[in-house]
Amino acid sequence: MRLLVTGGAGFIGANFVHSTVQERPAVAVTVLDVLTYAGSRESLRSVDDQIRLIEGDLVDESLVDTLVAECDAVVHFAAETHVDNALAGPAPFVRSNVVGTFSVLEAVRRHGVRLHHVSTDEVYGDLPLHGDERFTAQTPFNPSSPYSATKASADLLVRAWVRSYGVRATISNCSNNYGPYQHIEKFIPRQITNVLTGRRPKLYGTGANVRDWIHVEDHNSAVWHILEGGVCGSTYLIGADGERDNLSVLQLILALMGRDADDFDHVPDRVGHDLRYAIDASALRAELGWTPKHTDLTEGLTSTIAWYRDNEWWWGPLKEQVEAGYTERGQ
Ligand code: NAD
Ligand code: DAU
Numbered sequence: 001m002r003l004l005v006t007g008g009a010g011f012i013g014a015n016f017v018h019s020t021v022q023e024r025p026a027v028a029v030t031v032l033d034v035l036t037y038a039g040s041r042e043s044l045r046s047v048d049d050q051i052r053l054i055e056g057d058l059v060d061e062s063l064v065d066t067l068v069a070e071c072d073a074v075v076h077f078a079a080e081t082h083v084d085n086a087l088a089g090p091a092p093f094v095r096s097n098v099v100g101t102f103s104v105l106e107a108v109r110r111h112g113v114r115l116h117h118v119s120t121d122e123v124y125g126d127l128p129l130h131g132d133e134r135f136t137a138q139t140p141f142n143p144s145s146p147y148s149a150t151k152a153s154a155d156l157l158v159r160a161w162v163r164s165y166g167v168r169a170t171i172s173n174c175s176n177n178y179g180p181y182q183h184i185e186k187f188i189p190r191q192i193t194n195v196l197t198g199r200r201p202k203l204y205g206t207g208a209n210v211r212d213w214i215h216v217e218d219h220n221s222a223v224w225h226i227l228e229g230g231v232c233g234s235t236y237l238i239g240a241d242g243e244r245d246n247l248s249v250l251q252l253i254l255a256l257m258g259r260d261a262d263d264f265d266h267v268p269d270r271v272g273h274d275l276r277y278a279i280d281a282s283a284l285r286a287e288l289g290w291t292p293k294h295t296d297l298t299e300g301l302t303s304t305i306a307w308y309r310d311n312e313w314w315w316g317p318l319k320e321q322v323e324a325g326y327t328e329r330g331q
Contacts, residue, residue, distance in 0.1 A: 002028045004071040006058060006104065007078030008051075009039035011182040012118070016075065016220045021047045032056055032067055033078060036092075042314055043181045058100030061107070068107035073114040075223060076104050079154075082185055083122075083147045087271060088329065090146035097150035098157070105161045108169070115169040116227045117158045121212070121237070122148035123173060126274035129208060134280040135173070137235040144272050155235075162233045170230040172223060174238035175279045178300065179216035180307040184315050185322050187211075188301070191250055191264075192308045193315055195257045199323065202331060205269030207247030210276035214240040215294035222281075225290040239279025240292035252298065256305055267331045 003020070007013040008031030020027055029051040033039045044053060056063045058078055068074060078100060080086065080093045101117070108115045124135045125142030141156075143149040161167040178188045191201040222238040230236060244252075251261045284290050294300045308315065 001026065001073060002030070002071040004030050004032060004067050004074045006032045006074065006076045007039070009033035009035055009041060009043055009053070010077060010081070011038075011043075011179075012177055012216055012219060013077040014043035014181050015179060015216045016077065016223065017044060017051060018047060019217065019220055020224075021050050030054060030067060030071065032058070032064070034058070036080070038081065038183050040314075058096060058103050061103050064103050065107045065110065068104070068113050069111045071113060073116070073227060074104060074108060075116045075118065075227065076101065077118045079151065081147065082183075083145050084185070084270060084329070084331070086145055086147035086150075090150075093146050093150040097147075098153045101154035101157055105157055105167065105169075109161060109165050109167050112168070114227075114232075115158070115167065116223060116230070117154065117169060117171045118223065119155050119171055119173045120148065120151050121173050121175045121239070121277050121279055122274065123152040123155055127276045127278055129210065129275045134278040135237060136280045137173075137237055137283060144274050168232045170226050170232060171235045172226055172238050173235065174219050174222070175212035175214050175240075175242070175277055177216045177219050178213055179304055180311070181314070182216070184318055185325075187246065188249070188253070188304065189308060189315070190322070191253050192257070192305050193319055195253070195259060196308060196312070197319055201250055201254070201264040202267045202326070203246060203250055203264055204267060204273065204331065206266070207250060208245055208275075209273055210243055210245050210278070211249075212239050212278050213242035213244060213249070213297060213300075214238065214292065215300045218292035218294055221293070222284060222290050225284070225288040229288045236284045236288075237279050237281050238284060239281045240295055241281075242295070242297060243276075243278050244297065249297075252301060253305070256298070256302055
């Protein structure tokens, strides 16, 4: 199989490329990535002689057309992904997430190529803090932020291209990922690297907001299940029953790193901050036989902390600038 992976130099995409190269040597991987601040050649360094990395933009329709024509399937990860950045400046989110997805859809339509579109649970908005309700594929879209609105827009484009043009596409909406190679602007790696650099972790508001954590390897194994066994036109929700409030996750990181439970700062809350996400992944488990492997958050965080401790070469050069940006925003 010749596989085109958009956004393969970002967090989830790079992990996907690593596991694909390792576990599926017959798959020829091409990565298309424009290498924004969130993408890095370094994330693919250990596999660079086993893949082809094309530095280019999703909105370059002629480049996307050429690459799609050469492949059997596309896994579309590329996007602008950080909610705080979207709140500060939404324009790149509309460009990459909406126009970029349009460009991919037009190319797969022209060439009859199979597409898997990677999306987020944030398209469904948020759930009440206390309760059992979880997102399913039937939950109506209700995005809160410019980021989630652009991801919902992209999902709607994919659905329309399936219905109108018979494009062979599946969609997945996954919950919060963690693991190696995640940009240090995001919650878990930010707090780990704050501790590693002698800074105090920063918690938005009271820390009551709940996220449904999944290890990136489990997300990516679900994507392979859907690519191989998913029904075109279907949406699959991916989650591993990992609900935790932010304060508990932070205090677990502090404990695992030998720091006191109150050794952090409260900082101003994110505007429009989604309260709770929770995924019902029973359809994916039942239909495609997928099961997550990393269901113990303490184990997952222990190995993630070890990865950041051992790989300062990867994140160290970014730290000052990322924290300066947060300081400017008062967070
Ligand atoms: P990331 O920000 O770490 O990486 C995104 C990658 O896309 C970067 O390498 C960037 O250079 C590339 N990119 C951005 N705009 C591009 C463009 N116009 N052309 C080409 N490349 C471009 O993101 P991530 O956390 O790895 O997320 C990957 C995908 O998974 C996204 O679609 C995101 O919405 C989705 N998702 C993420 C999570 C999560 O918790 N991180 C959860 C569910 C779904
Ligand atoms: O649910 C899936 C989504 O998860 C993905 O679609 C997004 O791309 C990804 O960024 C993530 O979105 P969140 O906004 O949930 O993730 P983030 O890491 O930014 O924040 C997680 C929670 O932690 C959130 O409630 C805000 C809070 N937070 C975040 C940061 C960066 C803090 O308390 N302190 C922080 O310093």
